[in-house]
Amino acid sequence: MAEELTPETPEEQEPIKQRKNGLYPGVSDELAESMKSGWADTELHGLEPIAQAEYTAARRAALSRQFPGDRLVIPAGNLKTRSNDTEYNFRPSTEYAYLTGDHTNDGVLVLEPTADGHDATIYLLPRSDRENGEFWLDGMGELWTGRRHSLTEAEQLLGLPAKDVRELAAQLAEATGPVRVVRGHDAGIETALNDKVTAERDEEMRVFLSEARLVKDAFEVGELEKACASTARGFEDVVRVLDKAEATSERYIEGTFFLRARVEGNDIGYGSICAAGPHATTLHWVRNDGAVRSGELLLLDAGVETHTLYTADVTRTLPINGRFTAIQRKIYDAVYDAQEAGIAAVTPGAPYRAFHDAAQRVLAERLVAWGLLGDLDVEKVLELGLQRRWTLHGTGHMLGMDVHDCAAARTDNYVNGTLEPGMCLTVEPGLYFQADDLTVPEEYRGIGVRIEDDLLVTEDGNRNLSGSLPRRSDEVETWMAGLKG
Ligand code: GLY
Ligand code: MN
Ligand code: MN
Numbered sequence: 001m002a003e004e005l006t007p008e009t010p011e012e013q014e015p016i017k018q019r020k021n022g023l024y025p026g027v028s029d030e031l032a033e034s035m036k037s038g039w040a041d042t043e044l045h046g047l048e049p050i051a052q053a054e055y056t057a058a059r060r061a062a063l064s065r066q067f068p069g070d071r072l073v074i075p076a077g078n079l080k081t082r083s084n085d086t087e088y089n090f091r092p093s094t095e096y097a098y099l100t101g102d103h104t105n106d107g108v109l110v111l112e113p114t115a116d117g118h119d120a121t122i123y124l125l126p127r128s129d130r131e132n133g134e135f136w137l138d139g140m141g142e143l144w145t146g147r148r149h150s151l152t153e154a155e156q157l158l159g160l161p162a163k164d165v166r167e168l169a170a171q172l173a174e175a176t177g178p179v180r181v182v183r184g185h186d187a188g189i190e191t192a193l194n195d196k197v198t199a200e201r202d203e204e205m206r207v208f209l210s211e212a213r214l215v216k217d218a219f220e221v222g223e224l225e226k227a228c229a230s231t232a233r234g235f236e237d238v239v240r241v242l243d244k245a246e247a248t249s250e251r252y253i254e255g256t257f258f259l260r261a262r263v264e265g266n267d268i269g270y271g272s273i274c275a276a277g278p279h280a281t282t283l284h285w286v287r288n289d290g291a292v293r294s295g296e297l298l299l300l301d302a303g304v305e306t307h308t309l310y311t312a313d314v315t316r317t318l319p320i321n322g323r324f325t326a327i328q329r330k331i332y333d334a335v336y337d338a339q340e341a342g343i344a345a346v347t348p349g350a351p352y353r354a355f356h357d358a359a360q361r362v363l364a365e366r367l368v369a370w371g372l373l374g375d376l377d378v379e380k381v382l383e384l385g386l387q388r389r390w391t392l393h394g395t396g397h398m399l400g401m402d403v404h405d406c407a408a409a410r411t412d413n414y415v416n417g418t419l420e421p422g423m424c425l426t427v428e429p430g431l432y433f434q435a436d437d438l439t440v441p442e443e444y445r446g447i448g449v450r451i452e453d454d455l456l457v458t459e460d461g462n463r464n465l466s467g468s469l470p471r472r473s474d475e476v477e478t479w480m481a482g483l484k485g
Pocket of ligand 1: 270301313403428452
């Protein structure tokens with residue numbers, strides 16, 4: 001990648017990004033003058049609102065109703081340095097994207113209280129100024145980072161007034177009256193509000209925004225469907241290249257899935273878990289640097305994040321050579337049966353915990369039947385939670401813009417709550433026998449199986465959004481044989 005103009009003198013060594021308005025030393029007056037002009041007017045006219053604009057308006061209205069009289073500040077966040085002068089790809093805060101549909105760094109949504117609600121304004125970086133050199137001499141200038149929407153364009157796209165964000169911190173510092181901010185994304189905005197906010201009141205707003213996302217609207221359901229469809233294609237891509245992964249490593253699988261995520265969506269929704277052989281027993285194996293061997297299992301847990309930032313979260317455990325061994329099939333089929341029991345419990349009006357309890361019961365029954373828990377009966381095993389040595393994690397979680405969505409929701413409204421139509425959650429039981437687990441027969445050791453699907457609660461049950469990918473062991477084998485040709 002190109003570097004910005006190389007600093008030579010000590011004065012020039014001040015990072016260029018911090019010199020927002022001064023011309024860079026060493027630039028001739030003639031070049032500076034040349035760069036000011038000769039550019040076409042590229043303003044876009046008559047833009048249609050983005051598809052989710054009507055939904056974001058409804059979400060802002062719900063937030064407004066919850067906190068009358070308070071100024072509400074929801075930042076997108078800033079770029080984060082990866083090293084020296086390069087940054088990580090930017091992803092806006094979930095709260096900001098949920099309420100605006102905008103994804104640009106440094107943006108801030110402000111809901112200003114009025115007599116009968118709030119006026120919403122989005123504060124954004126405007127187009128780069130060409131007169132003062134910002135356009136090409138500032139590292140955030142459009143010549144370096146790409147064209148931004150003008151404030152007028154943003155207003156048309158997002159359906160709310162847009163203003164220059166660069167004055168916002170000073171305005172907020174001066175403002176009076178009660179304020180709440182979503183913390184953890186924009187240090188500059190938080191500093192400006194430092195003496196006006198309290199952690200407790202800010203947390204109330206974060207909790208509200210998390211609970212607001214428990215039930216998905218029609219736009220969100222459509223995006224989750226897209227995420228699952230792209231993810232299914234990504235899993236097919238991986239099956240087609242398993243021979244190349246065998247010749248290289250788990251990284252080939254990670255890269256293959258990532259290609260699908262970047263071409264069809266925004267990104268992967270979380271670090272892909274590409275766990276071959278005994279790595280499958282490590283719940284969050286994301287190093288992905290191990291060998292892929294015929295005769296072993298591949299546990300692939302991966303999800304495409306759509307352009308609107310909704311992610312799938314899907315796991316399949318696949319025999320690398322296309323056929324399960326007897327012991328692999330025995331463990332796989334137990335997890336499949338547990339998942340079936342869990343999915344059957346996903347129905348409106350059911351306690352949220354029911355699908356977890358149903359899946360855990362099936363797994364405990366198998367572990368007892370296999371003689372891994374001595375003389376204990378299933379009820380005692382469940383009472384003591386002893387199955388958890390091998391089941392390890394909860395059986396699922398809410399899914400949406402965050403892979404573990406709605407994480408700030410109160411226990412009473414989530415884990416101790418009731419399923420409702422429009423909720424979307426994973427059902428993902430697993431069994432994991434660590435390679436060094438001396439309490440199980442040797443043939444179990446190093447085998448890990450998880451099957452994970454994304455369920456939408458409907459009016460009369462559920463719909464499996466990732467159900468196009470086969471799950472039953474014989475269907476997995478047939479599907480793999482078809483793809484490998
Ligand atoms: N991929 C993380 C999870 O399944 O929850
Ligand atoms: Mn997962
Ligand atoms: Mn999950």
